[in-house]
Amino acid sequence: MSNTSLGTALVTGASSGIGATYADRLAKRGYDLVLVARDAARLQSLADRLTSETGVTVNILPADLTQRADVRAVEKRLREDESITLLVNNAGIGPKGALLDDDLDYLETMIELNVVAANRLAVAAAQALSERGRGAIVNVASVVAYIPERFHGTYSATKAFVLNLTQAIHSEVADKGVKVQAVLPGLTRTEIFERAGRSVDDLPPAMVMDVSDMVDAALAGLDQGELITIPSLPDNADLDAANAARYALGPNLSHNKPAARYGVAAA
Numbered sequence: 001m002s003n004t005s006l007g008t009a010l011v012t013g014a015s016s017g018i019g020a021t022y023a024d025r026l027a028k029r030g031y032d033l034v035l036v037a038r039d040a041a042r043l044q045s046l047a048d049r050l051t052s053e054t055g056v057t058v059n060i061l062p063a064d065l066t067q068r069a070d071v072r073a074v075e076k077r078l079r080e081d082e083s084i085t086l087l088v089n090n091a092g093i094g095p096k097g098a099l100l101d102d103d104l105d106y107l108e109t110m111i112e113l114n115v116v117a118a119n120r121l122a123v124a125a126a127q128a129l130s131e132r133g134r135g136a137i138v139n140v141a142s143v144v145a146y147i148p149e150r151f152h153g154t155y156s157a158t159k160a161f162v163l164n165l166t167q168a169i170h171s172e173v174a175d176k177g178v179k180v181q182a183v184l185p186g187l188t189r190t191e192i193f194e195r196a197g198r199s200v201d202d203l204p205p206a207m208v209m210d211v212s213d214m215v216d217a218a219l220a221g222l223d224q225g226e227l228i229t230i231p232s233l234p235d236n237a238d239l240d241a242a243n244a245a246r247y248a249l250g251p252n253l254s255h256n257k258p259a260a261r262y263g264v265a266a267a
């Protein structure tokens with residue numbers, strides 16, 4: 001149980017990068033924490049530091065989220081720990097190279113983590129938090145959800161999944177006291193590149209954001225009630241225009257006859 005009025009935030013992928021930075025910022029805001037990742041030693045050392053710096057309660061829940069039993073244990077925590085008010089659904093891996101050279105087993109692991117586990121945890125949290133009538137879900141997607149032609153196909157598809165899921169969950173829980181946010185980072189300085197056998201230093205520096213700036217902006221977006229936060233986007237009207245173009249398709253996406261240009265049936 002949590003001693004703070006903010007409750008407990010469960011952060012996945014908390015052992016490094018974006019997740020570890022969320023853990024730091026949320027502890028400083030006064031959230032108790034449950035930290036999830038595979039590397040128990042790293043989680044424990046972060047937990048010890050945050051407890052001594054902030055006095056909040058930090059538990060670790062080591063889990064390999066590509067393993068169904070481990071995902072179920074995290075789901076169970078989300079459902080049964082009534083102090084949980086926030087899920088930061090962040091754990092993920094990136095691509096190792098070009099899609100046409102890729103190892104299909106690695107891509108399947110990516111889907112297990114970035115899609116299957118992310119989906120189970122987001123939906124479990126949506127169910128539990130809407131029962132409790134308060135809380136928030138932050139799903140970490142990526143800007144590549146919007147530019148699949150310019151990035152690795154499977155990775156960008158996993159992130160488009162997370163974006164779509166977030167938008168759909170929002171429409172179901174908005175009137176139940178639950179906030180939902182998709183965070184779409186651009187390139188962010190973390191271990192994700194080194195883990196995939198690449199180097200962040202090979203990327204154009206003008207495109208790489210510091211992880212602390214990225215997370216601080218994402219949390220500001222959450223505070224401002226944004227459903228989709230793109231930390232580097234200068235003018236949010238561009239995002240609104242993209243969404244407006246999508247909504248404009250709406251009335252014509254499902255008719256009982258094909259469009260006239262296909263010559264199949266009279267329009």
Ligand SMILES: NC(=O)c1ccc[n+]([C@@H]2O[C@H](COP(=O)([O-])OP(=O)(O)OC[C@H]3O[C@@H](n4cnc5c(N)ncnc54)[C@H](OP(=O)(O)O)[C@@H]3O)[C@@H](O)[C@H]2O)c1
Binds near residue numbers: 092195
């Ligand atoms: N960095 C970027 O440029 C960027 C841009 C857009 C989106 N993102 C997204 O941001 C999220 C966080 O990435 P990051 O950049 O912070 O990378 P990172 O520093 O490599 O962190 C990834 C985190 O996920 C955990 N993780 C990896 N495999 C796991 C597994 N099987 N089970 C449980 N946890 C696992 C890692 O911990 P363990 O190894 O201890 O398990 C680590 O805590 C990802 O979803 C990524 O797709 C990153």
